Amino acid sequence: MASVWRRVSFCLCIQRILGGDQDTSLEPADLSNAIIIADDLSPADTVLMQHHGILAFATEYGGSTSHTAILARSLGIPAIVGLQRVHSYIQADDTVIVDGSEGIILAEPDERSLRYYQRRQSEEKRYRSALSKIKALPSLTRDGTSISLQANIEFPEDLKAVKRVGGKEIGLYRTEFLFMNRYQPPDEEEHLEAYRRVIQEAAPVTIRTLDLGADKQIVDNRQHKDSFITNPALSLRGIRLCLKEQNLFKAQLRAILRASALGEVRMMIPMVSDQSEIMQVYKIIEQLKKELRQQSIKFDPSMPIGVMVEVPAMAICSDLIAPHVDFLSIGTNDLIQYSLAADRNDQSVNYLYNPLHPAILRLIKMSLDAATQAGKPISMCGEMANDKRYVRLLLGLGLRTFSVNPESYLEVKQIINKTDMSRLAPLAVRMLDMTSQAERAELLEAINYEN
Ligand code: PEP
Ligand code: MG
Numbered sequence: 001m002a003s004v005w006r007r008v009s010f011c012l013c014i015q016r017i018l019g020g021d022q023d024t025s026l027e028p029a030d031l032s033n034a035i036i037i038a039d040d041l042s043p044a045d046t047v048l049m050q051h052h053g054i055l056a057f058a059t060e061y062g063g064s065t066s067h068t069a070i071l072a073r074s075l076g077i078p079a080i081v082g083l084q085r086v087h088s089y090i091q092a093d094d095t096v097i098v099d100g101s102e103g104i105i106l107a108e109p110d111e112r113s114l115r116y117y118q119r120r121q122s123e124e125k126r127y128r129s130a131l132s133k134i135k136a137l138p139s140l141t142r143d144g145t146s147i148s149l150q151a152n153i154e155f156p157e158d159l160k161a162v163k164r165v166g167g168k169e170i171g172l173y174r175t176e177f178l179f180m181n182r183y184q185p186p187d188e189e190e191h192l193e194a195y196r197r198v199i200q201e202a203a204p205v206t207i208r209t210l211d212l213g214a215d216k217q218i219v220d221n222r223q224h225k226d227s228f229i230t231n232p233a234l235s236l237r238g239i240r241l242c243l244k245e246q247n248l249f250k251a252q253l254r255a256i257l258r259a260s261a262l263g264e265v266r267m268m269i270p271m272v273s274d275q276s277e278i279m280q281v282y283k284i285i286e287q288l289k290k291e292l293r294q295q296s297i298k299f300d301p302s303m304p305i306g307v308m309v310e311v312p313a314m315a316i317c318s319d320l321i322a323p324h325v326d327f328l329s330i331g332t333n334d335l336i337q338y339s340l341a342a343d344r345n346d347q348s349v350n351y352l353y354n355p356l357h358p359a360i361l362r363l364i365k366m367s368l369d370a371a372t373q374a375g376k377p378i379s380m381c382g383e384m385a386n387d388k389r390y391v392r393l394l395l396g397l398g399l400r401t402f403s404v405n406p407e408s409y410l411e412v413k414q415i416i417n418k419t420d421m422s423r424l425a426p427l428a429v430r431m432l433d434m435t436s437q438a439e440r441a442e443l444l445e446a447i448n449y450e451n
Helices: 010-018 021-025 043-051 067-075 111-134 156-164 188-199 239-244 246-259 275-294 312-316 318-324 332-339 347-352 358-374 388-397 406-417 421-433 437-448
Strands: 035-038 056-059 096-099 104-107 148-153 170-173 205-208 265-269 305-309 327-330 378-380 401-404
Touching: 043 067, 056 096, 096 111, 111 406, 148 156, 148 406, 156 188, 156 406, 170 188, 170 401, 188 205, 188 246, 205 246, 239 246, 239 275, 246 265, 246 275, 265 275, 265 327, 275 305, 275 318, 305 312, 312 318, 312 332, 312 358, 318 327, 318 358, 327 358, 332 358, 358 378, 358 388, 358 421, 388 406, 388 421, 388 437, 401 406, 421 437
Parallel strands: 035 056, 148 170, 148 401, 170 205, 205 265, 265 305, 305 327, 327 378, 378 401
Antiparallel strands: 096 104
16 A cells, blocks of 8 residues: 555646646746646645645635635635636736635736725724634523534644634544655554644544545555546545555554543544444454553543444434444535535536535434434534534534534634524424425525524
């Protein structure tokens, strides 16, 4: 396995970004303060962007819940993905404005547009600073229901942003970024060091085991033309890859177990579709615990182990699974793409990627009820939990733990603090039986109405 780690060399990255051989002579310095226009960018490319001081990017392909988009948000890089024919509108050396929040790109803006965007930037600053006043408030609804608010992180460095908004709990620590842009996978010590940095400053910390595969490929396809995978999202991804490449998995599991001796750690397994996968993980963990005891290495013997509910089969069987795990977390990014058969990375089917589809709402409700019935904690860590429009709907369906990106944290808290729970449940449940999108939009408006 070691020989196939993908390393996006800077030249390759530039070549792909700029789409031509003639550009490979560019030095990294040439790209600082640049705005990148590309066909597509992988999550690994996005990580490189920050290292090289790239200001913003826009791509022709990609969806708003792709890992590339999620990473850009986490790194604070303004970005637009899935902007069709963006290449044909932008020329090299143009002055460009990238408005990531509205999905607008402007080439060669006139004076008025420049002034407008300067004003928007200062307004945004003022809004953020006003919002920071609720940092110390508890996240409590108007009628006194306590809602747990956790944060999603990709890198230990993201903790700064979490602390800035007053967050303490990590509901999703994605670990696959430890693997990107390098030849060799991280060893146990490197994993442990990354986890230690987070555990020192947050509690609990929910470390998600590797979710490589799909758009977070590590295999360099140029070296492995024979192993071309036609549908990576349905292939060896997450726990499937880990159970196949057990040495890789064991290094991470040992590090997570060791990290559990340093603070409050929970371990979460992604892409589970069958109970047998959970049982296999338990077996490996038991074996590793035995080894650690023999080596007199400390760990927490009762570290909670949970699963992500992101494959529809998991949501449908959540009543069967919940009794066997310590906690669950709903990953709507994948749950939506798999339930609606709409690739989250493909802008051409973005119009089908709909969190309000009754199938999605029913799967969410089913999972929340099953966890409650089994007395197991359940959260939501997908992008749906970050979306201001859906916070009250989710509260009405019974969600009590949100794990969100640091930049959405205070906005979600503000909505929670202004919410009256008593009227929500009957409204939210009505949404489960509505087939018309227009009617659902109307009901959502009623749910979000502030009185
Ligand atoms: C999800 O699928 O909702 C999720 C949180 O995981 P990821 O976005 O990393 O696939
Ligand atoms: Mg997922």
